[in-house]
Amino acid sequence: MALLEVSNIRKIYGKEEVLKGVSFSLEKGEVLAIIGSSGGGKTTLLRCLNQLVTPNEGTIMVNDKVIFDSTLSKKMSEAEIRENRLHFGLVFQQFNLFPQYNVMRNLTLAAQLLEAEKIKKKGGSREDKRAAFQKIDEKAVALLERVGLADKMNAYPCELSGGQQQRVAIARALILNPDILCFDEPTSALDPELTGEVLKVIEGLKSSDSTMIVVTHEMEFARRVATKVIFVADGVIEEMGTPEEVFEHPKSEKLQHFLNKDVEFKPGK
Amino acid sequence: MSFLEVTLLLLDGFKITVLLFLITLLGALPLGLVIAMGSMSKFAPLRYLTRGFVWIIRGTPLMLQVILVFYGPGLIFGVQGLDRFPAVVVAFILNYAAYFSEIYRGGIESISAGQYEAGQVLGMTKTQIFFKVVLFQVIKRIIPPMGNEIITLVKDTSLARVVSVTELLKAAQDIVGLHAIIWPIFYIGAFYLLFTGLLTILFNIIEKKFNYYAG
Numbered sequence: 123m124a125l126l127e128v129s130n131i132r133k134i135y136g137k138e139e140v141l142k143g144v145s146f147s148l149e150k151g152e153v154l155a156i157i158g159s160s161g162g163g164k165t166t167l168l169r170c171l172n173q174l175v176t177p178n179e180g181t182i183m184v185n186d187k188v189i190f191d192s193t194l195s196k197k198m199s200e201a202e203i204r205e206n207r208l209h210f211g212l213v214f215q216q217f218n219l220f221p222q223y224n225v226m227r228n229l230t231l232a233a234q235l236l237e238a239e240k241i242k243k244k245g246g247s248r249e250d251k252r253a254a255f256q257k258i259d260e261k262a263v264a265l266l267e268r269v270g271l272a273d274k275m276n277a278y279p280c281e282l283s284g285g286q287q288q289r290v291a292i293a294r295a296l297i298l299n300p301d302i303l304c305f306d307e308p309t310s311a312l313d314p315e316l317t318g319e320v321l322k323v324i325e326g327l328k329s330s331d332s333t334m335i336v337v338t339h340e341m342e343f344a345r346r347v348a349t350k351v352i353f354v355a356d357g358v359i360e361e362m363g364t365p366e367e368v369f370e371h372p373k374s375e376k377l378q379h380f381l382n383k384d385v386e387f388k389p390g391k
Numbered sequence: 392m393s394f395l396e397v398t399l400l401l402l403d404g405f406k407i408t409v410l411l412f413l414i415t416l417l418g419a420l421p422l423g424l425v426i427a428m429g430s431m432s433k434f435a436p437l438r439y440l441t442r443g444f445v446w447i448i449r450g451t452p453l454m455l456q457v458i459l460v461f462y463g464p465g466l467i468f469g470v471q472g473l474d475r476f477p478a479v480v481v482a483f484i485l486n487y488a489a490y491f492s493e494i495y496r497g498g499i500e501s502i503s504a505g506q507y508e509a510g511q512v513l514g515m516t517k518t519q520i521f522f523k524v525v526l527f528q529v530i531k532r533i534i535p536p537m538g539n540e541i542i543t544l545v546k547d548t549s550l551a552r553v554v555s556v557t558e559l560l561k562a563a564q565d566i567v568g569l570h571a572i573i574w575p576i577f578y579i580g581a582f583y584l585l586f587t588g589l590l591t592i593l594f595n596i597i598e599k600k601f602n603y604y605a606g
Contacts, residue, residue, distance in 0.1 A: 174508055200516075200517075205514075212508075214509065218508065222527045231523060235514075279606075298513065298514065
């Protein structure tokens with residue numbers, strides 16, 4: 123059974139139908155790259171998964187558990203939505219770190235709030251809390267080491283480069299152990315010389331038990347890292363397949379056109 | 392009249408000025424937040440109501456509002472209204488709460504949606520996002536306009552004399568009228584400058600405290 127099962131997601135903004143019935147599934151350990159022109163619905167799709175946007179129709183299931191179902195008569199409560207969201211992590215194009223907190227606190231804030239809530243529910247003691255927070259701190263340090271920023275843990279976001287900020291944002295998303303980590307054009311706000319360090323970190327996360335969805339314009343990266351590629355155009359999945367199928371043997375005219383344009387912009391290659 | 396005698400008389404008036412200033416802040420700072428919430432409410436009637444209130448308060452002179460609160464109940468409804476000082480306090484709190492609410496609203500609306508979304512995807516509740524993520528950033532952004540407004544309040548306290556509350560300016564006017572000397576009216580300028588000077592220094596310190604991060 124697939125880890126993620128998305129079926130027939132539709133999203134309408136006013137008169138415009140941004141997503142016109144999108145379905146796909148994802149196995150554990152896969153890296154899905156979503157490509158397509160701007161305004162095609164890629165970001166909206168990601169935001170639907172993270173429940174930042176409520177789809178008009180469709181279902182989303184993670185590990186056989188219903189995360190969203192438009193046919194349910196009863197709307198999910200705020201608390202349920204919050205819990206369901208935690209199956210997904212999201213790394214934003216604009217990083218969205220909390221500027222008033224240092225790097226360490228950016229990582230630990232949400233984790234500590236969730237842990238404190240859990241301990242309170244169980245009626246745990248102050249010692250339990252201290253021990254749990256200690257663990258969170260250790261995990262944060264380990265994650266910062268993993269993204270190569272252990273020496274920056276006391277720095278504030280404004281003191282970091284864009285690439286460093288995005289690496290912190292990745293560590294922040296990882297600390298909650300999401301089943302599926304989503305990236306919304308993680309390098310689009312970066313200077314070209316900084317995209318490499320971020321892509322390298324993302325590539326380094328690839329493993330048999332980490333599942334990722336990356337909305338990206340970096341075709342080289344998608345081709346190299348993804349196990350599955352979806353080409354979204356005008357609110358539908360125009361083409362889906364392995365990187366080789368999509369990049370080497372594009373079937374639809376739209377995809378051929380899209381990939382050609384990408385070449386045109388990089389005359390050197 | 393000697394300089395000392397005048398100073399002592401003026402200090403009595405200054406006490407009223409400071410008291411009015413402090414009580415107004417104490418009332419208007421929280422009330423402004425309530426009004427700001429109302430003017431950002433998703434419930435349209437409440438939003439229109441609070442925005443209408445803000446329009447009326449900001450669209451009429453504070454002096455008129457002081458007169459209305461003091462004389463209104465007696466003239467319009469024939470009932471006993473508030474005493475002079477409490478009436479001034481009520482008018483001031485309502486007036487400044489309206490101005491503060493707009494500063495709060497501007498501050499809250501200036502925080503990017505990305506901050507809320509980052510909180511949401513990290514599993515925070517709306518309350519946690521407001522208090523742990525947004526509020527601090529809002530405070531940093533509204534310090535300069537709040538400083539401006541609070542310094543204006545110092546000088547606006549002189550409007551209380553319109554209903555015969557003897558604050559600093561009226562205290563000086565009384566001396567001028569009774570003793571036929573003109574200089575006390577200029578002398579009070581020093582009081583106001585001292586007061587606003589201290590506030591300016593205070594706000595500079597607060598601003599510096601928040602300057603450890605940019606954004």
